[in-house]
Structure formats: C-alpha cells, structure tokens
Amino acid sequence: MTRPALILFFLFATVPPVSLAQDASLGTCPCTLKGLVLNSVTGQPIRNALVESNVGSPNSTLTDSDGAFHFDNLPSGSATLTAVKPGFLPFTQFLASPPSYNVAPDALPAIIKLVPGGIVRGNISDDHNFPLENFSVQLLRRIPGSSEPTQESLQTIVTNDLGNFRIPDLPAGSYYLLVKSQDARTYRTAAKETPTGYPQVYYPGVLDLSAATPIKVSAGRDSITNLTLSPKEFIRLSGRVSGYPSGSSVEMFLGHNKDSDAEKTINLDPRTGIFHTDWIPPGPHIIWATADGNSVNPTAPLATHVSVLATSIMSGINIVLLPAVNVPVHVEGLARKDLSRFVLQLSDKDTGIILSAEAGDLLNLPPADLYFLTAPQGTYHFALSSASDDPYFVESASSGPTDLLKDDLVVDSSARPIEIVLRRGGARLSGTVSLKDAARGAVVCLFPQKFNAKPLFAVASSGGSFDFENLQPGDYRVAALDSLNDADFSNPDTLKKISSAGTGISLSPSQGLSLTLDLITVEE
DSSP: OOHHHHHHHHHHHTSOHHHHHHHHHHOOSSEEEEEEEEETTTOOBOTTOEEEESSSSSOEEEOOTTSEEEEEEEOSEEEEEEEEOTTEEOSOTTOSSOOEEEESTTOOOEEEEEEEOEEEEEEEEETTSOBOOSEEEEEEEEOTTOSSEEESOSOOEEOOTTSEEEEEEEOSEEEEEEEEESSOOOBOOSSOSSOEEOOOEETTTBSSGGGOOOEEEOTTOEEEOOEEEOOEEOBOEEEEEEOSOTTOOOEEEEEETTEEEEEEEOEEETTTTEEEOOSBOSEEEEEEEEEOOOSSOTTSOEEEEEEEEESSOEEEEEEEOEEOEEEEEEEESSOGGGGTTEEEEEEETTTOOEEEEEGGGGTTSOGGGOEEEEEOSEEEEEEEEEOOSSOEEEEEEEETTEETTTSOEEESTTOOOEEEEEEEOOEEEEEEEOOSSTTOOEEEEEEEOSSOOOOEEEEOBTTTEEEEEEEOSEEEEEEEEEGGGOOOTTOHHHHHHHHHHSEEEEEOTTOEEEEEEOEEOOOO
16 A cells, blocks of 8 residues: 555544534535425415525525425525415414424425415395395404404405405404495385385394304315395484483484494484484494583583394484493502503493503502593493513402402492402413414413403414413413314303313412413314
C-alpha cells in the first residue's frame, strides 16, 4: 500500500461512527418538498389546488391530476403550507394557523387535507308555483348556552329569476333558514282594503324562530330546502300607553323579533296615550316605550317593552310605563382598588339588550351610593367578568333570596341589592378536543357540581383548544360536544344527558388543569 493510500485510510478510520450517523441524518439542502392534497372525506386527490409555501421562490404551485405538488431548492428546516380550492373550506376558526412540515432530504411527503364545504340550496315559489325573485335568504346558527340562534354571517343570498338560491362553503353543522322579501312591499286586492304581502318566515315556513326546523349540513353534501310562500294579510297593533306624567316626551318604537335594525316609530297621541302601528307583517314583534321621569324620581327614566306574536290585528294592548330601578351593588372579598378592571353586565332576557358598567367608574362613590346600573324593570341574565391578570372567582352572587349563579335577576320596584363575594385563587381548566377535522368545531360544557350553578360553555378553537378561567374550586363534570349535534342548551333534560356523559374532575384553589377530550354525541 502506498503512503498516500495509508494516510487516506487512517483519516477514515479515525472518524467516529457517531459523527457519520449525525451527518447522514442532517443531510444537505437545497431540498425538494413533495406532497399531496387530499379530500378529507373521500381521501381522493384534489387537482388544480393552489398550494403556497412561506419559503422558496416561486412559493406557489398547482397540484397535478394526482393531487401532487413539489417545491424545489428549499433550505433545511420547516415550511408552512396552505392549500386553496373552490368548493373546499379554507383554514377555519378552529385552526389558529396552517401546519408546518419538515424540509430535509429524507422528509416524508406533506399531506394536506381539505374539507369539502357543505351547500344549502333550494327554490322559493308562491302558492301558484311561480318563482319568487329577489327574496333574501340567510342562515342562522345556535350559539352555546343559548336557545336563540344568531346570524352565521353577514352575507345575504338573493333568489334569482327562477326563485333559486345556493349558499356554498358551509362548515358542517345545523342551521336555521330565514327568508324575507327584499323590498317588503304590500299590495291590496280588489276585494279587500287590507294590504297583503309576504312576512319573513323560517324554514319550513313558520313565523316564529322557536318553531323552526334546523337544517343539517354535512361536509361535501347538498342540503335541499324548497319553500312555498303564501301572501298574508298585514296587521296593525293598537292600544294605550300609561304611567307617564302629563307633558312628558314619550317615544314608542316597534322592533321585529329582536332586530334593532328594523325599529319603526309608532303613531302615538301623547295626550291620550292611544297608539297604533302602521300596517306590518304578522309575526313576533317587540314594542318599546320610554318617557322622562316622574315627580317622585325625576332622574329615573320610565321604560317598558312588550313582546307579542301577532298573526292577526290586535287592539286593546295595555302598556304601562315603569320607572327604571337603581340597583345597588356591594362587593366583598377584594380591596376597592382591585375592582378597577371588573365589568358587570345585565342581559335582558326578552330583548337581548345588554346593560354594563365598569366597576372602576364607580370607585370614587361612597359605598352607600355605589349603584351598579340604572336598569328598566325586567328579567336579566347576570354576568361578571374581569380583565385582571390575577386569578379570582365568584364565591357567591345574590339578590335577596335569588342565587344569581343559578337563576335570573328580576328587577322591579322591590329589587334587592346585588351582593357579590369575590375570592382570590381562581382555578383554570384548559385543554384540547380531539376534532375529526378542521371544519367540525366543538362546544365544551362545564357543569359545576357542588353549588349547582349554571353550566359554562366554550367554543373550541385553535385546533380544538379551549380555556376556562377564574373558576370556583370544587367538583365539575366536563364534556365536549360535536358542533354538528346542535344541542339545545336551554333544555334541562339535554344538559342532564351531556353532564352524565361527561368526565368528573376536581379543581383546587389556583390550580391549572389540562385535559384532552373526545367528542360525545347526545340524542335529544
């Protein structure tokens, strides 16, 4: 063996085997990142999907007929990839950010799964089977902890000249369909002077939301909802308002089904209190009335509201204005300076109007004059929140015999002060729900056991993550429900079933507990 060959052999022989293994694992780049875009429901490849990377140039490409793509000349490390294709959902609110993939010579192919959107489509026609053009179609969706669905998006779909509509790209779930005429114009027939028109209706053609039938939407499938609408005679509401001093400025408004955008002034004679509406469509309506304070308490405004479900002309409606009530609030357990970031809220059970005040705005008042809010008489949901970083919990909240952690607050002329006891050492529950895919969200339900308070709800997000803060120490049951289930959280029997199917936990003061939850299914 020649001398150069001996030297070369010696050099290789003295290299540690571990170093060779490390070099092989690290590899060298630039590298090629390959991948596939697949349908999350069928597993089939998706062609012509636009894939974008946060590194490399060019940083976008289209998938081929096999759903494959690749990016060349990438540095080692990681790359964030997103894919977009019409008919498939983008990354939803359930994912905080797109996933990242390893870039290395031996990296596995990147697999991107896109969720096909659901579709609600159908036809709107009259009772003679003629298409109804220019009718708006909206979807509403139930929110956790409430029996009232809320508007899913601000988008309005309008029927075409054939009466057809199509709402694409919907996450799986249950929706309510609301249909109404765009111009809401009325007409009179030759035989009748009462104007006739189309009131807004919910699928399958009912006036009241509580009677509506939810529409189930599944990923990648069409839900067909056809409606036949019949014109209805419009109605008038009339009656008398009383309870205000002579000469007061009285205002009355009419709202349709808690829709503040639809408020209309009511015709009123303040001298007699007699009022009547214009011709309005049948359905649920709310009448609001307000006036200046009376001689006993001139600073307290007079206010009231009445809800009616009117299918025909209604007269003789009696509305009595009542003085608003100054409800005092006493807080114990924390120093007054610690209250500066607390917010107290009263949510009107009938109208949904929220009254709130920051405790910091009241700190300069002596305790005897510390009032929470000036609230019109009615029934309210009570809530307390804080922007403070210090963990706390509400040990108790009451008004006379009413436990506000369990029951609603009734504000009337005999309203008792609100007594709140706060303590430091609030617990925290967080974790992740094992979601089936990015388009199926989850509602996490937390049931206090010891003190029988109202259940708490959180919508899972960021890949299924959830978080409850400032919890009272004690025993709970926790369950995660698929959003497709669309449970009625106002139904005590449904809540009992969810709680029974949940997991029991115990929280100590200042404890932070993290859980991984599987989805449960509850039949109503």
